[in-house]
Amino acid sequence: MNIAIFAHSYLPRIGGLEETIRNLTQEFIRKSHRVIIVVFIRDTKLKAFEIIEGIPVYRLSVPFPLLPKQGFMGFVDILKFFLTLPAILIKLAKLLKKNKTQIVNVQYVGMNALYALILSYFIHLKFIVTLHGFSVQALPFLVGWRAFLADHLFKAIL
Numbered sequence: 001m002n003i004a005i006f007a008h009s010y011l012p013r014i015g016g017l018e019e020t021i022r023n024l025t026q027e028f029i030r031k032s033h034r035v036i037i038v039v040f041i042r043d044t045k046l047k048a049f050e051i052i053e054g055i056p057v058y059r060l061s062v063p064f065p066l067l068p069k070q071g072f073m074g075f076v077d078i079l080k081f082f083l084t085l086p087a088i089l090i091k092l093a094k095l096l097k098k099n100k101t102q103i104v105n106v107q108y109v110g111m112n113a114l115y116a117l118i119l120s121y122f123i124h125l126k127f128i129v130t131l132h133g134f135s136v137q138a139l140p141f142l143v144g145w146r147a148f149l150a151d152h153l154f155k156a157i158l
Helices: 016-030 071-098 111-120 134-141 144-157
Strands: 002-007 034-041 049-052 055-061 103-107 127-130
Touching: 002 016, 002 111, 016 034, 016 103, 034 071, 034 111, 055 071, 071 111, 103 111, 111 127
Parallel strands: 002 034, 002 103, 034 055, 103 127
Antiparallel strands: 049 055
């Protein structure tokens, strides 16, 4: 099976999410699956593509308009999101097609989930959503865009 993992962080950053993805990826490979990791970042200091421990890691620099910002800068972030959205979706679709992706594992309900959900309206995607730590406990209490995103993402799975 060809699997794409959508995350908001991965190596070289070290943390619980990164280690979970690393372990999951190693297990997928051990079971003869092909895996790519797509990381949605704001930091453009990291390489857009590299192979880490034998795994192709693609980093897409994307705007994060759903993080709370006030005033003009919040407006600018939302504007950047809508202006770059078509190009990012095309890039993602090409990447998934090139890798013959059969399933997308969305790690955490955040911007990575938003892009996956929007993309699913244009190309058929099968999802697995993985929640971590606080996101599991907070799920019943989500409000605003996170509640909307979680609801629609889970409906896309079913």
